Structure formats: C-alpha cells, structure tokens
Amino acid sequence: MLSDSCPQRRRYSGDKVFEGIPAGPDESGLVLAFLDGNDFSAQTRRAFVNDLKKFARWFTEANREPFVVARVTTRDVGDFRDHLRRGKCQAVATVNRALVNVRRFFSWLVEHGHLTANPAVKVKELRRVQLALKGLDRSQVRRLLREIELRQDVRANAIFGLLLFTGCRVGDLVSLEMHDLMISERNGQVVFKQARAASKGPCRCRCWPGGL
Template sequence: MSDSRTEGRHNSGDNVFDNIPVGKDEARLFGEYLDSSDLSANSQRAIVNDLRKFARWFVDANQEPLTFARVTTRDITDFRDSLRRDQEQAVATVNRALVSVRRFCRWLCEDGHLQVNPAKGVKELRKQELAPKGLDRAQVRRLFREVELRNDVRANAVFSSIIYTGCRVGDLVSLTLGDLLLSERSGTAVFRSGKGNKQRSVPVPLAARKALVAYLETRPPVEGDAVFVGERGPLSDKGVRCLCDKYSVVCGFKIHPHLLRHTMAHKFLEDNPGDLVSLAQILGHENLNTTKRYVARTEQELADASERMQF
C-alpha cells in the first residue's frame, strides 16, 4: 500500500523544471530538496509549481538560464511584485510562492550550495485591508420589503434602528423608553451601554422614527421600560440575532446586527463624503482610525498605485 505522503514524490532524476532552461545541477538539487522534505504529495506539487513559476520568470526577466548561485534579492522581490502586478495573482497565492522559494533557498544554504539566502529579507505582501462589508441598496430594499409584507412592526423597528443610527446590538437591547425622544420633526436616542460604558446621544432619522413610533403603539404592556420586548420579557442579544437569521433565510442573503451597522456607516459616508468625525461620534468610536476603516479601500488603491511605479 502506498503512503500518501510519499506517493507522487519527485526523485533527484526528475526534471521538475520541464523545458525551462536551468543550470546542469539545478534540477538535481531541487529533486534532492523534495526527497529530503517530509511533505505530502499535494504540498510537493504546490512547491514544484511555485518553483517552476519562479524559474520561468527568472529566465524571461534576465534572459539567462536559472542558476541558483545567480539569484539575487532583487530577483526575488521583482518576482513577487510581478506575480501581483503583471499576473494579478491573489495575495495569498503570491505569498505562498514566495515562501516556497524562500524555504528552498534556505535549504540550499543549509546544505552548503549557497552562502546567503537571497529570499530571506523579502517580505510577504500584506493582505489588503478592506472596509467592513455592508448591505447594498438593493439588499436593504429587499429586507424592508419582506418585513412590510409580513407586517412585522417590531422587526421593522429593530432593523431601522440599527441601519439608521448605526447602533450596536448591545445598544439596541439596552435601550429604554426614557432614552427615546421622538417627534415628527426630530428624534434622539441615548445609548448608555457603549464600549467602556460611555453613553452617546445620536439623531434618529425620519424613517427610523416612523418605525419606532409604529412599534411602540403595538408594544406589549410588560413590566420594565425596555423598548424592545419579546414573549418572555426584554428582547435579548440572542433574540435580535434570531430575528436576523429569520430574515436571512427569507431574503436569501446573510444578515447580522454588525452588518447592518456597517451598512449605516457606508451610506453615511456616501452621503457625507469625508465626514469621519461625525460618523465616529454616531458610532461611538473613540479613535478616528477605527472609523477610517470605512474609507480604507480608497486609501489602499492610492497606495497600490504608488507601489506600481517602477524605475
């Protein structure tokens, strides 16, 4: 019975570089490296593909056969950048190829075939930090339409409160009747259970005010002053998440409280470009860098454009 960890391994006689021009000893050395490694067949195939990729790039870029002794740090860096810039490969794919080359070069050093590992100081690419995802306009419309079709006034008030004020689920379930000040012309909600137990007062837009007023008119007469209640008392964090799960199934896309909070943040900046200070105050962020996540995509695009400059 064959061992899955050795099945398909390359021996030192295999030309793992196919028809790529390489030095006379390069294929043998790479074969020895594979034979000395305790890796599964799948892992070895991945490494072979990565090294072939590097060999093709080296030959094309330098117009000479691949000889490990002539590989420089500049070669490794340019190979990494070419995979990302020219071939538009995913960051994870680029980093895996870089790790494969680095480990092989380290083995060459340890076995005495190279004096210095040219890949040692080449850093992996940072994964692009994207702004937190929110629902798009069509999804928000679908959600509120399904809520209306079911005449679910409580769900309408819950979803409206989060989407229009950007509150956390903890803010929502801790909201009391005394924390709401609603009128036809304006509205305010005081959230007292924010991070660090710091309270904040935020505006309640018209759509959310209407949804809250409609719900409060039908709110069951229960003990306590919690705004949102269920069959067994105040609505809990779990209750809100169950409500989200219910409408996730109905709408056909994932819904959760923090996704709705992100939705509000994206829409606020879309309608109020660059006003991070106001958004931070509404969301309860003490550090403006936390709020800047919602514009991270644009900043990253600028950084990527700068990185593409070559001389």
Template sequence: MLIHFQEEGLRGKSATTVKTYMYCLEQFDKWLDGSGTNLEEFSRSDVQQYMDYLVAKKKSASTINKIWNAIKKYCKFAGKEECIEDISVVKAPDYKKEAPQALSRNERNRLIREIDRTGNRRDFAILMMLLNTGVRVSELVSVDRTDLEISERKGSLKVVGKGNKERVILLNAEARRAVLKHLEERTDQHTALFLSNRGKRISVRTVQNLLHKYGYHAHQLRHTFITDLQRSGVDLTLIQSLSGHSSLDILSRYSMPTQEDKQNAVEMLYKQ
C-alpha cells in the first residue's frame, strides 16, 4: 500500500516532500505494528493515540504537524477519511507571523570571507549560488552544466523546483564569477555542475554539512536572499518569480520584524 501511495498519492510532489511523507508513514506503520494493527486496518483511535504518543515523547509542534499532514494525505488516498475526523493535534506555530531566520550583513560577509579563504572553489561557488539566487539546495544539487548559460555580462540557471515546475534563475556578477572559477579547475566530463569529493553528483546532505561547519543551516541562505530583496524594496511579485515561491502569503513573512530588529529598535529609543 505504501508503494502505491508513493507512486500515485504523492505524484507531482517534490522529492523532499515524498521522502518526508514516506518516512513519517513508515514510523507510523512501526508504531501500529507494536499496537497490533497495520496501515490497512488501523482505526481513528489509533491515530489519536499516536498523536498523543508523539506529544508524550516531547516531539515539537512542527514535527507533529508534519506527521499529521502525512497521515491525513494517506488516509484520504486510502479511503480512510473517518480515521482523521476530529483528531486533536497540538497547534504548530503560525510561521506566517514570524520572520524567517536570515543572516545579518556581518554574518553573511563573514561566511563569504571564511569559505573564500579556504581556497575551495567548489564550496565557494555553492555558497555564492545559494546566497545570490535563493535556489533551494535540492534544486542546486540537481543542476547539470547544460542548465547553465553564462556570457560576459549576464548568466542564467535552469532549475526544476517544487511540483516539477521549471524556472530560470538569473545570475549576478558574483555568482557568475564563482561558478566560472569552479568550472575552470574541473577536468572531468561529468554532467553535474557540482561533484562530491568522490567524483559523483553532490548530495543535499553534503551541502548541509558544509554550512553546518560554519554554524548555519542551508535554508538560511535562501531566507537571506529573499529578505535582502524585500528590504531593498523589490516588488513581491518579482520576488515570487525569482524565488519560485507559490504563495505571496508566505513571502509576506519576510516583511515581519525579526527579534534583532526589535532589539535594535528599543536600543535606539530616545537616542536619535
């Protein structure tokens, strides 16, 4: 049933979403097995007890809601809608009312400086692409050399994002320079734009680990790109096109003040 759900029920979803949903359901299936049932025969009480179990295990609200969404999707696909009626689920934070965590100017400049000083042109190109395009890590690692077009004064990158939607990302001078420097030292014929140290297409985990070494999460670079555009006065519809976001409501989060903004405001009180 799970394989059928993956192939049919999650058709059109991104690889990351499919992986997340399948992992959540596999964990639910293990819990059901311990309770004497399975994914074909569970009842509504099993779902409620599993939600309560997750709370007792002190899982975060966002994690519980991610699992809940996977179970809801599965139940609707399997014709078990009665199993998700009136389920009590811990309320997740309303992220639309919170500003995403972006890097400050000092943090951004320090990260650029530190990776540049390593002399690793691949890592530096990855950083500059993430910071200057807002591309998702899952999109970047899937890029081939043929998806890249660079001339003296402009450049673009073709990516396939969520829902298998293709979009073209424009590259500024810093991103173009970093990628070209990276390609100059490539002597292989591999189609992938970025390779691992083993000569294979780089993985999402490798990029995540690269940034973790410096204390940052990969998605923070995407947040930084969008936040900087928003604070520069770029129109939301243009930011939506550049970032590949499907919802303007989500983008409105980037205009929300951060804790740092609030702290700076009170520190400057009566000092002007």
C-alpha cells in the first residue's frame, strides 16, 4: 500500500490509469511501475499519464481492440501522431511532447524486458515551422518616419532608413563601419559583414531614397 505522503502516486493507483479505456490486465501496472521507477515531479507524472491515456484511447478506437503494449506497432504510433496534428489540430509542441512521452514509456518497457523492440523509435517528431516575421504596416512606417522628421533626428533617420530600405537585421546594422557604405547623390550600396559567414561573399544591398 502506498504511503499517504505520496498523493501523486495514489492518484494513479490500481487500474485507474486507463479507467474507461479497454486495456490489457497488466497495462496499468506497467505504467505505474514506469512512473514509480523514475523521479518525476507530480506535474511530469500527470503529463505522462495524460499522454499515455490519449494514446491508449486512440488505439482502442482506431484498431477496435483493447490497448495492449505488445500489440502496438510503428504504424500505430505514426498514425497517432498524425491524428493529433491533422485530426485534432493540436500544436506541434503538444504533438511532439505526446510522442516523446510514448517513446520514453516504450523504451522503458524494452529496457525492463517487457518488449523486444520500441515501436516508437522510428517515428520522427514534427518539424517546427518558424513563423514569418511580422513587419510594420504602411501607416505605422509613415508615422515613425514623420516623428523622426519632426524631431529632426538625423541619426534616427539614417538608422531607420537603412532598416526600412534594405531589410537588414539590427545585428547587421550595428556591425557596419563607414567603409561599408557607398553613398552617392541618387542612390547607395551597403555591405553587411555578418552575411559573409553564411555565404561565399559579402551581401550587397542597394538603397534608394523614397517616400511613403
């Protein structure tokens, strides 16, 4: 019997891990042994149980059979990942966390001799797609340049003009030196040094004055 000093373990005692989900007679005990065999925080334990229940529920509905760890295939894990992303429209981070937790549980099953292979090993996590940076709209740019003109701030005008008309990063601008700028009466060029590390040569951008 578990001690009263471990409420997070009592919460998942007995067969309540997969309560309401058809599962094999040993499956809940395996989950409990996995959780108790690792020094997880209460929050981490809950996350594991929630993700494993989510997987078990999907497994029983998709395959129309009780959840038994020995019956899980690589296709099951891959389809579960796709179900969370496409069917449930869950965030990439949420899907990857569930996949990692399922993989870790099955890895423990292999290490302790309950399975001969981990079906989740070959299932890759989803790639995180970096969102495009959101720029200022035309009215915001106009207000910004107008305020610079009203303040007659020559330095700010040069800085924001360079950012606006070249699309450079702040780090690119900070590293500029005078000889990197080639300015004439009607146009100009600038060489960004930081671009040299990622390409064979310097990055040259043309700058044309203009209004909004």
